[in-house]
Amino acid sequence: MSPRVNGEFFGSSHSWNGEMMIALVPSATLLGTVGSPVTVEVHVSTGLPGFTVVGLPDAGVRESRDRVRAALLSCELPWPSRRITVNLAPCHVRKGGAGLDLPIAIGMLVASGVLPARSAKGLAFVGELGLDGTIRHVPGAIALADAAGGTTLVVPMSDVEEASIVRSGFVRGASTLSELVSAMKGDAPWPRYDSSLVHEGRGRTQLSTGESSRSTSSDADPGGGYDLADVVGQRVGRRALEVAAAGGHHLLMVGPPGSGKTMLAQRIAGILPKLSHRDALEVSRIHSAAGVRLPRGGLVSTPPFRAPHHSASCVALVGGGSWPMRPGEISMASHGVLFLDEMGEFPASVLDALRQPLEEGVVRVSRARSTVEFPAHFQLVGAMNPCPCGEGVTQGACRCTRSARARYARRLSAPLLDRFDLVVPLTRVDPGELVKGRVGESTSDVAARVRNAREMSVGRGVKCNAELKPGELEEFASLRPVANGLLERCLETGRVSARGFHRIRRVARTIADLDSSETVEERHVAEALALRAARGSFMVGELASTTHG
Amino acid sequence: MKASSSSGCIREEAYAVALASVRSIGPKRVRELLVGSCPSAAWEMVTSGQLDADDPRCRREAESVDVDSLYRSYEEAGVIASFIGSRSYPATLEAAKHAPGVIFSTGDISLLNKFPKVAIVGTRSATRYGLGVASQFAAELATAGVCVVSGLAEGVDTAAHEGSCGGWENSNRSGAPPCAVAAGGLDQRSCGGDERIRRRITRGGVVVSGDPIGVPAARWSFPKRCKLMAMLVDAVVVVESHLQGGSMRTVDAAAQLGKPVGAVPGSIRSPASAGTNSLLADGCFPVRDLSDILVALSLDGLWPPARPLTPPTSPMDIGESKDSGSDEVLDALGWEPCSLEELVVHLDKPVSVVCSSLERLSGEGRVRGGEGYWERIR
Numbered sequence: 001m002s003p004r005v006n007g008e009f010f011g012s013s014h015s016w017n018g019e020m021m022i023a024l025v026p027s028a029t030l031l032g033t034v035g036s037p038v039t040v041e042v043h044v045s046t047g048l049p050g051f052t053v054v055g056l057p058d059a060g061v062r063e064s065r066d067r068v069r070a071a072l073l074s075c076e077l078p079w080p081s082r083r084i085t086v087n088l089a090p091c092h093v094r095k096g097g098a099g100l101d102l103p104i105a106i107g108m109l110v111a112s113g114v115l116p117a118r119s120a121k122g123l124a125f126v127g128e129l130g131l132d133g134t135i136r137h138v139p140g141a142i143a144l145a146d147a148a149g150g151t152t153l154v155v156p157m158s159d160v161e162e163a164s165i166v167r168s169g170f171v172r173g174a175s176t177l178s179e180l181v182s183a184m185k186g187d188a189p190w191p192r193y194d195s196s197l198v199h200e201g202r203g204r205t206q207l208s209t210g211e212s213s214r215s216t217s218s219d220a221d222p223g224g225g226y227d228l229a230d231v232v233g234q235r236v237g238r239r240a241l242e243v244a245a246a247g248g249h250h251l252l253m254v255g256p257p258g259s260g261k262t263m264l265a266q267r268i269a270g271i272l273p274k275l276s277h278r279d280a281l282e283v284s285r286i287h288s289a290a291g292v293r294l295p296r297g298g299l300v301s302t303p304p305f306r307a308p309h310h311s312a313s314c315v316a317l318v319g320g321g322s323w324p325m326r327p328g329e330i331s332m333a334s335h336g337v338l339f340l341d342e343m344g345e346f347p348a349s350v351l352d353a354l355r356q357p358l359e360e361g362v363v364r365v366s367r368a369r370s371t372v373e374f375p376a377h378f379q380l381v382g383a384m385n386p387c388p389c390g391e392g393v394t395q396g397a398c399r400c401t402r403s404a405r406a407r408y409a410r411r412l413s414a415p416l417l418d419r420f421d422l423v424v425p426l427t428r429v430d431p432g433e434l435v436k437g438r439v440g441e442s443t444s445d446v447a448a449r450v451r452n453a454r455e456m457s458v459g460r461g462v463k464c465n466a467e468l469k470p471g472e473l474e475e476f477a478s479l480r481p482v483a484n485g486l487l488e489r490c491l492e493t494g495r496v497s498a499r500g501f502h503r504i505r506r507v508a509r510t511i512a513d514l515d516s517s518e519t520v521e522e523r524h525v526a527e528a529l530a531l532r533a534a535r536g537s538f539m540v541g542e543l544a545s546t547t548h549g
Numbered sequence: 550m551k552a553s554s555s556s557g558c559i560r561e562e563a564y565a566v567a568l569a570s571v572r573s574i575g576p577k578r579v580r581e582l583l584v585g586s587c588p589s590a591a592w593e594m595v596t597s598g599q600l601d602a603d604d605p606r607c608r609r610e611a612e613s614v615d616v617d618s619l620y621r622s623y624e625e626a627g628v629i630a631s632f633i634g635s636r637s638y639p640a641t642l643e644a645a646k647h648a649p650g651v652i653f654s655t656g657d658i659s660l661l662n663k664f665p666k667v668a669i670v671g672t673r674s675a676t677r678y679g680l681g682v683a684s685q686f687a688a689e690l691a692t693a694g695v696c697v698v699s700g701l702a703e704g705v706d707t708a709a710h711e712g713s714c715g716g717w718e719n720s721n722r723s724g725a726p727p728c729a730v731a732a733g734g735l736d737q738r739s740c741g742g743d744e745r746i747r748r749r750i751t752r753g754g755v756v757v758s759g760d761p762i763g764v765p766a767a768r769w770s771f772p773k774r775c776k777l778m779a780m781l782v783d784a785v786v787v788v789e790s791h792l793q794g795g796s797m798r799t800v801d802a803a804a805q806l807g808k809p810v811g812a813v814p815g816s817i818r819s820p821a822s823a824g825t826n827s828l829l830a831d832g833c834f835p836v837r838d839l840s841d842i843l844v845a846l847s848l849d850g851l852w853p854p855a856r857p858l859t860p861p862t863s864p865m866d867i868g869e870s871k872d873s874g875s876d877e878v879l880d881a882l883g884w885e886p887c888s889l890e891e892l893v894v895h896l897d898k899p900v901s902v903v904c905s906s907l908e909r910l911s912g913e914g915r916v917r918g919g920e921g922y923w924e925r926i927r
Contacts, residue, residue: 396789
């Protein structure tokens with residue numbers, strides 16, 4: 001006899017006498033940071049007892065058999081000792097992760113008649129099952145909720161907030177399988193979402209995943225506990241940081257060990273303005289897809305700050321990896337800051353992989369099977385030593401050979417170096433200043449100025465001045481004649497390249513914004529020039545010997 | 550053996566080259582041989598086995614040397630060999646007990662006997678101050694007719710060579726031509742130094758080396774070069790040196806030979822001046838200007854008194870600057886290179902104000918920099 005399938009999207013065909021049952025359960029899987037709808041078809045029939053999953057499952061999905069079985073038995077639900085075939089349609093899309101456990105379990109229950117078909121009507125499911133029947137967090141709840149279409153999505157209780165960001169009112173949560181089954185049967189009301197319970201439990205999970213969006217602790221203290229007031233001295237470094245934050249400019253700090261490069265960089269997150277709703281949604285989507293815990297309320301509202309170690313591989317930075325492709329650090333830092341400490345220690349190939357995303361704002365990771373596009377609108381902040389011994393920016397202190405210094409400088413390719421709008425040499429803080437302990441401006445003061453400057457750029461129709469196109473520069477960053485003369489002189493003497501010309505003008509515009517000046521004056525250009533110092537060569541001696549030539 | 554050249558002098562030179570390239574005969578032995586006899590006779594002694602009492606390898610090795618083709622390779626490379634006793638051999642080396650018996654040169658070696666010579670040495674990782682001082686003294690010495698000798702390394706050496714080349718060229722070649730002492734054979738690429746500066750020196754001056762051609766510059770070539778330089782010159786001036794810098798080898802060698810050693814005082818905070826300052830404490834004569842060096846060479850009476858050096862001119866001489874901000878920045882800058890950070894801290898003014906003053910001063914040609922460091926030039 002032929003199986004009978006209900007005409008609905010969700011359906012089941014019961015024929016206990018005819019020994020043939022099919023259930024169709026809508027669900028979704030992740031493709032990069034985007035959800036893709038999946039229909040889980042469960043077929044229970046006579047034959048040798050067994051369980052097969054077909055439809056391009058990866059190892060994680062294939063293992064779901066044991067999890068689903070144990071979960072069902074733990075919840076005192078029957079496991080039919082029949083031939084069970086699970087098909088994940090469409091079968092040309094690879095499916096990964098444990099999020100399909102729950103739809104498979106529901107499909108089994110419907111196909112074996114434990115749940116009436118109508119109880120699951122209009123519902124889609126996503127969730128990982130524990131052996132005791134608990135329903136666990138899955139990464140990418142936002143993207144999965146997007147893909148769930150017109151149905152109501154049932155997600156793990158801990159993911160209700162995330163999924164509600166995009167499908168508010170069409171999300172239901174459940175924390176155990178038995179709770180879900182009784183709610184579906186109508187024996188008990190649907191469990192209510194209680195954020196305090198979820199966030200309490202989250203502390204535990206957070207430890208196990210080891211990662212959480214920086215902003216979990218953030219709304220009250222956006223700097224993550226770092227305040228600019230802690231930085232003594234470093235007037236030029238602080239100023240460069242402020243300009244970088246105000247204009248979204250890429251910043252490279254070059255200095256000896258202990259000059260406070262890392263300390264400064266960590267404090268940039270605190271002075272960046274909050275994310276707009278659109279950016280916040282995109283950041284939350286990426287972080288959710290990467291399996292990073294989102295802050296209370298679901299939406300990541302402060303710019304992310306990512307600081308991968310220099311042992312990071314190219315894939316870790318750019319994204320990719322085994323299925324499902326994971327967004328890399330540059331995407332995780334989207335709309336925020338990617339901080340590369342000890343940039344000279346990163347492999348050159350890894351650094352050069354940043355060049356294209358830096359220009360385009362997206363990264364397309366292509367594999368034989370598919371291509372995934374990740375957003376990558378990040379601001380790059382780098383820190384490195386000037387030479388292997390680290391003392392190069394202090395006059396006469398470096399004992400490295402010229403070839404060693406040249407080799408070290410080459411670790412940053414010229415095209416990458418050219419993409420930095422601000423390059424500042426830092427020196428160790430003068431001990432006198434350190435002892436005097438004059439406290440610098442605090443994060444909140446600087447953040448207020450940065451916010452004002454950003455508002456001025458928003459008035460020009462861009463998020464920050466780094467996004468101004470050359471045509472827009474003519475319109476918004478017209479130079480005073482004196483300022484223009486200064487810049488032209490620099491072009492003539494070769495101090496500024498043609499490409500650097502526009503970068504200087506953007507930075508000068510930002511400096512003028514911080515000064516609340518409508519026009520770009522000479523002093524703004526002069527500062528922009530000074531903050532783009534040491535182009536290509538950080539070595540004092542080297543520079544001097546070329547000027548003496 | 551075929552005679553490649555009719556001139557007997559050149560034949561002698563060929564044997565001198567052959568002697569120097571037999572590795573089992575040390576430089577000391579070569580000198581002893583050449584002091585006693587002419588190169589051809591010395592070579593005869595080696596090949597006939599008269600030296601074999603000490604070392605039987607000498608003869609075996611010497612027999613494998615083809616004097617003619619060896620000498621031809623020197624002619625092709627444009628390298629001249631001068632042996633002790635020959636006219637081109639520098640007189641200062643003849644007096645030194647441990648000087649190599651044969652030295653090699655490109656350019657005009659005879660000028661070493663015509664001019665007084667001063668070595669300007671210093672660290673490779675020099676500050677702007679050191680580089681500026683080295684090139685200034687070198688230019689002034691070259692103009693005054695004192696041959697400046699340095700070691701072709703980067704940093705102070707290069708600055709000194711550039712200064713002396715500039716002084717020689719700017720004085721319409723009436724001063725003293727530049728001189729360099731290279732480590733390793735003269736056909737080898739100079740180690741670390743700039744190939745262009747070597748060519749520039751060869752055009753008007755001379756590059757000498759104690760090593761035969763084909764010998765690469767190795768770690769041990771540098772101490773040898775330092776000693777040769779000390780023997781060659783009449784006085785040594787250390788511009789900038791770290792406490793354990795390589796320039797100290799030249800200083801030690803010169804001190805042993807009893808030649809005057811001067812040091813340029815530097816900031817007590819600058820690690821690149823730690824060596825020179827300690828030399829001053831040890832009793833080296835301080836070098837503040839050209840006349841200090843000329844006094845050490847006992848030449849101060851022969852030359853017209855040295856021009857006062859370009860800096861310490863007061864701002865009054867140049868005329869008032871347009872705005873008070875620039876003057877303040879100029880004062881804060883002083884005569885030592887200064888980082889932007891130091892200036893901002895010192896003046897306690899916003900970065901943009903200091904930067905614009907600096908740019909304006911640099912437009913006026915009064916300061917130089919922009920790569921993190923700024924220095925006053927007038």
